[in-house]
Amino acid sequence: MDTDDGWPDSASAWIADQGEAGDFSRRHVLDAPMLARVARSGARTALDVGCGEGRFCRMLAAAGIAATGIDPTEALLEAARARHPGGDYRRGQAEALDLADGGYDLVVSYLTLLDIADIGRAIPEMARVLRPGGRLLIANMNSFFTAGPPEGWTTGADGTRRFCLDHYLEARADWVAWRGIRIRNWHRPMETYMALLLGQGLLLRHYAEPAPVGGDPAMAARYRRVPYFHIMEWQKPAAK
Ligand SMILES: C[S@@+](CC[C@H](N)C(=O)[O-])C[C@H]1O[C@@H](n2cnc3c(N)ncnc32)[C@H](O)[C@@H]1O
DSSP states (O other): OOOSSSHHHHHHHHHHHHTTTOOHIIIIIIHHHHHHHHHHHTOSEEEEETOTTSHHHHHHHHTTOEEEEEESOHHHHHHHHHHOTTSEEEEOBTTBOOSOTTOEEEEEEESOTTTOSOHHHHHHHHHHHEEEEEEEEEEEEOHHHHTOTTTEEEEOTTSOEEEEOOOTTSOEEEEEEETTEEEEEEEOOHHHHHHHHHHTTOEEEEEEOOOOOSSOHHHHHHHHHSOOEEEEEEEOOOOO
């Protein structure tokens, strides 16, 4: 099931980069608001789609939630199982979840929509496995940010750093590389995601563009300059 998206070859660098606390984006920007939404949801069961090496599943478990993690990258799943022997980690792809309808109170996609190749199949699958009334909690890179590569951050002749985005309306997959990791990320206009989520009849209950809290001030300043992330929470309507 390993794909040519760079994840199998990047797995060890990714695991090292995350450590136990997660990278800057997770530790200082996304974890706290994501966990706050989890706590508000009252969920007892959760599916983490694209769980990677399982860090957020471990956080869900620490919050008393029975979490299942699915991911196509075997090396990441091995790390998840080693770090959380009692956990439930399964190989799978978001596009075809081998799971019953309506089985989860909460479905989480934590920085995975931009990694998933066939989003038109994946979002209906995420909605399908949610129970009526359940919540789909998404952290994703803003489409304004994913429209950056291949140029993205540039340094002008006067040394000024600027972020460039271009070809916003053209969906595409670009290779991105940092600290030994080289993966393919998808850029899609925001409309693509919104149309798919609305098309499932999901109701938007929460939207945030979280600011960094703490951490290296220079890094935090960079995160404040450009639209890196958003968090969305969608609810599946309760059964009538
Ligand atoms: C940026 S990582 C995020 C991992 C984890 N959610 C976290 O926040 O640490 C993206 C993950 O998506 C997984 N992935 C790639 N394609 C996928 C697909 N089609 N379905 C589900 N997961 C996928 C990768 O293997 C990788 O673990």
